[in-house]
Amino acid sequence: MFKRAEKLGEIVKNSKEIHIVTHIDADGITAGSIAYQTLKRLGKEYSIEFVKQLDEEVLGRLKDANHELVWFTDLGSSVSNTYTDIKKVITDHHACPEKSDLPFHLNPHLFGLDGSYEISGAGVTYLVSRAIDKKNMDLSSLAIVGACGDLQDRRFLKLNGANRDILSDGEKVGTIKSKIDIRFFGRETRSVQKMLQYASDPIIPGLTGRESACISFLQELGITMQDGDELRRWVDLSKDERRLIISDIAQLLLTKGFGHKTTRRIIGEVYVLTKEKEGTEVHDAKEFATLLNSTARYGKYDVGLEVCLGDRDKWLEKARNLLLGHRANLVEGLQFAREEGITKRKHLQFFHAGSGIRDTIVGIVANMLLNSEDVSGDLPLIGFANKGDGEIKVSARATQELVERGLNLSLAMKKAAIAFDGMGGGHNIAAGATIPKGKEEEFLDILEKEIKSQLYD
Numbered sequence: 001m002f003k004r005a006e007k008l009g010e011i012v013k014n015s016k017e018i019h020i021v022t023h024i025d026a027d028g029i030t031a032g033s034i035a036y037q038t039l040k041r042l043g044k045e046y047s048i049e050f051v052k053q054l055d056e057e058v059l060g061r062l063k064d065a066n067h068e069l070v071w072f073t074d075l076g077s078s079v080s081n082t083y084t085d086i087k088k089v090i091t092d093h094h095a096c097p098e099k100s101d102l103p104f105h106l107n108p109h110l111f112g113l114d115g116s117y118e119i120s121g122a123g124v125t126y127l128v129s130r131a132i133d134k135k136n137m138d139l140s141s142l143a144i145v146g147a148c149g150d151l152q153d154r155r156f157l158k159l160n161g162a163n164r165d166i167l168s169d170g171e172k173v174g175t176i177k178s179k180i181d182i183r184f185f186g187r188e189t190r191s192v193q194k195m196l197q198y199a200s201d202p203i204i205p206g207l208t209g210r211e212s213a214c215i216s217f218l219q220e221l222g223i224t225m226q227d228g229d230e231l232r233r234w235v236d237l238s239k240d241e242r243r244l245i246i247s248d249i250a251q252l253l254l255t256k257g258f259g260h261k262t263t264r265r266i267i268g269e270v271y272v273l274t275k276e277k278e279g280t281e282v283h284d285a286k287e288f289a290t291l292l293n294s295t296a297r298y299g300k301y302d303v304g305l306e307v308c309l310g311d312r313d314k315w316l317e318k319a320r321n322l323l324l325g326h327r328a329n330l331v332e333g334l335q336f337a338r339e340e341g342i343t344k345r346k347h348l349q350f351f352h353a354g355s356g357i358r359d360t361i362v363g364i365v366a367n368m369l370l371n372s373e374d375v376s377g378d379l380p381l382i383g384f385a386n387k388g389d390g391e392i393k394v395s396a397r398a399t400q401e402l403v404e405r406g407l408n409l410s411l412a413m414k415k416a417a418i419a420f421d422g423m424g425g426g427h428n429i430a431a432g433a434t435i436p437k438g439k440e441e442e443f444l445d446i447l448e449k450e451i452k453s454q455l456y457d
């Protein structure tokens with residue numbers, strides 16, 4: 001893989017004008033930023049754009065634009081062996097088509113690595129950046145943010161594979177460090193009670209989703225929640241207080257029959273961007289990723305890009321405001337989906353949000369629902385939302401347990417979407433598709449058959 005990264009680096013260095021095309025999630029934004037920063041440092045002529053997917057429209061436009069070189073990051077593998085008139089390099093980690101082992105194409109799947117947890121789009125892009133100049137090793141922290149954005153730490157409760165080499169690069173240059181801590185979101189930016197209330201992986205029976213229950217839980221443990229006017233965050237607690245909370249949550253899970261495998265998920269590796277200010281969203285890799293996701297979901301790609309490039313002033317403030325708005329939308333979306341109701345079939349469950357949930361957040365809503373107490377985690381959850389232009393966005397989410405039993409949503413969604421001349425794919429645990437409106441039932445029939453055969457044949 002490193003040889004191939006060097007090869008791509010050569011192609012980049014030998015070009016004067018380079019246009020970056022990247023994906024619109026946290027991994028895509030960090031990948032694009034790494035490429036952007038790399039080209040900037042090389043003194044190239046460069047530009048960047050963010051796309052939801054590589055469709056005919058985008059590819060046609062790229063062809064007409066006649067760039068000297070197009071650098072696809074966190075996407076592009078799907079067109080690696082087509083569109084030969086676009087001169088390109090590709091750093092992606094999504095599934096590869098056959099015969100795509102080409103000198104300008106870097107993807108972990110070509111080298112026997114698993115792109116769903118061993119390296120992300122940002123990670124693959126970083127390998128090229130590092131091959132171009134070792135001075136780019138400071139960008140490794142962005143690659144870790146990308147990996148966290150794609151939930152690559154979820155399987156082993158820490159990053160794995162090539163991600164660990166990237167992590168150790170970051171540790172070497174002092175931009176990132178890993179430590180073992182509680183895995184719940186918001187260690188640094190949320191009050192402890194809010195952190196517990198929003199706990200989702202695993203959910204805490206009796207606490208997740210219940211604010212007053214979280215407050216009395218902490219009171220009973222004798223934890224002071226207030227420090228002057230401020231609510232205390234996880235990072236403000238003493239070691240003993242943290243230990244006490246962790247052991248009580250573990251006890252709670254075990255007595256409710258969740259088993260050791262789930263209980264173990266409370267603790268894992270977290271990644272701290274050491275040069276950033278503690279208590280800010282950019283200090284913790286997972287929170288950084290969430291911040292980026294919320295900029296992109298609302299089409300504000302430039303905001304996420306500027307934050308990745310180092311702005312800690314007005315752009316970070318803009319990103320924060322988008323995150324606040326995003327959270328409000330998620331709460332609304334969750335409520336909407338719950339009111340619509342989830343329909344269970346034998347091998348999947350689904351909801352149709354119509355125009356009630358934006359197509360850009362229906363996947364997150366599905367994921368939050370699947371990890372909530374009132375939705376069964378035994379079946380993958382499919383969410384539909386109107387996209388406009390007579391198209392429907394489909395988002396599918398699964399649990400790690402289902403994936404370990406053989407579920408691959410990326411394959412299943414791809415196969416089902418092809419039946420309607422749609423596009424589909426993603427990762428085994430989370431995938432998306434676009435299909436024509438009115439075909440939802442038929443789509444579910446095919447998808448369900450696929451899921452059944454993956455899990456039971």
Ligand SMILES: [Mn+2]
Pocket residue numbers: 027028074093120121122150
């Ligand atoms: Mn990605």
